[in-house]
Amino acid sequence: RKEVEQDPGPFNVPEGATVAFNCTYSNSASQSFFWYRQDCRKEPKLLMSVYSSGNEDGRFTAQLNRASQYISLLIRDSKLSDSATYLCVVQKAGTALIFGKGTTLSVSS
Amino acid sequence: DAGVTQSPTHLIKTRGQQVTLRCSPKSGHDTVSWYQQALGQGPQFIFQYYEEEERQRGNFPDRFSGHQFPNYSSELNVNALLLGDSALYLCASSLVRDTSYEQYFGPGTRLTVT
Numbered sequence: 001r002k003e004v005e006q007d008p009g010p011f012n013v014p015e016g017a018t019v020a021f022n023c024t025y026s027n028s029a030s031q032s033f034f035w036y037r038q039d040c041r042k043e044p045k046l047l048m049s050v051y052s053s054g055n056e057d058g059r060f061t062a063q064l065n066r067a068s069q070y071i072s073l074l075i076r077d078s079k080l081s082d083s084a085t086y087l088c089v090v091q092k093a094g095t096a097l098i099f100g101k102g103t104t105l106s107v108s109s
Numbered sequence: 110d111a112g113v114t115q116s117p118t119h120l121i122k123t124r125g126q127q128v129t130l131r132c133s134p135k136s137g138h139d140t141v142s143w144y145q146q147a148l149g150q151g152p153q154f155i156f157q158y159y160e161e162e163e164r165q166r167g168n169f170p171d172r173f174s175g176h177q178f179p180n181y182s183s184e185l186n187v188n189a190l191l192l193g194d195s196a197l198y199l200c201a202s203s204l205v206r207d208t209s210y211e212q213y214f215g216p217g218t219r220l221t222v223t
Contacts (some may be wrong), residue, residue, distance in 0.1 A: 004151075041197075041219075042216070042217075043199055043214040043215060043216050043217050044152065044199070044214050045214070046211060049211075087151050087152075095157075095165055096142060096154035096157060096165055096167060097142075097144075097152070097154065097201070097212060098154070099144075099151030099152045099153070100151050101149075101150055101151045102150075102151050
């Protein structure tokens, strides 16, 4: 079983749609959780950290359920510029980032 | 504030050859991690360097080796290249004292092995 599993996608949505990505992780010792965004042929960039209480950054909302070992990302009012691959990432304290395979989002007009 | 830089940006090598990739961390950072990202996959951790020593290693063969210099920059060396080594190689830097553990990625080196 992979350490981090994500919805395979791709997700094709119209502008203005709400889209949700799901992710599960296998290592209960994981302490830090992130969503990274990666544009085609570019490096991953941190989108947001994910906290147990849930957190929001503009149109983006991240949720963490430690009991279920489940992470989610909700994007509201999708924009064309949201088209990218979204990577779910977990980490034990101070150690390597463990990435999921990524879910590709394509937003069309 | 200089970000993470990597060189070269692209590289084409033949099977069996050796390659060296270079990384300069973000200003103020002291830890460098290397990742391999094959097409259609998420990045996979290769190893991490801090204080010029390999501190953690992922599931990669000994053909993959590295080095960190006193100025915190780092090299990744791959010997006896295989076709399967073709990938985007990403360097990420961080500060060991930063409890957020945030890592900043460089633009990567795209290696093609023919």
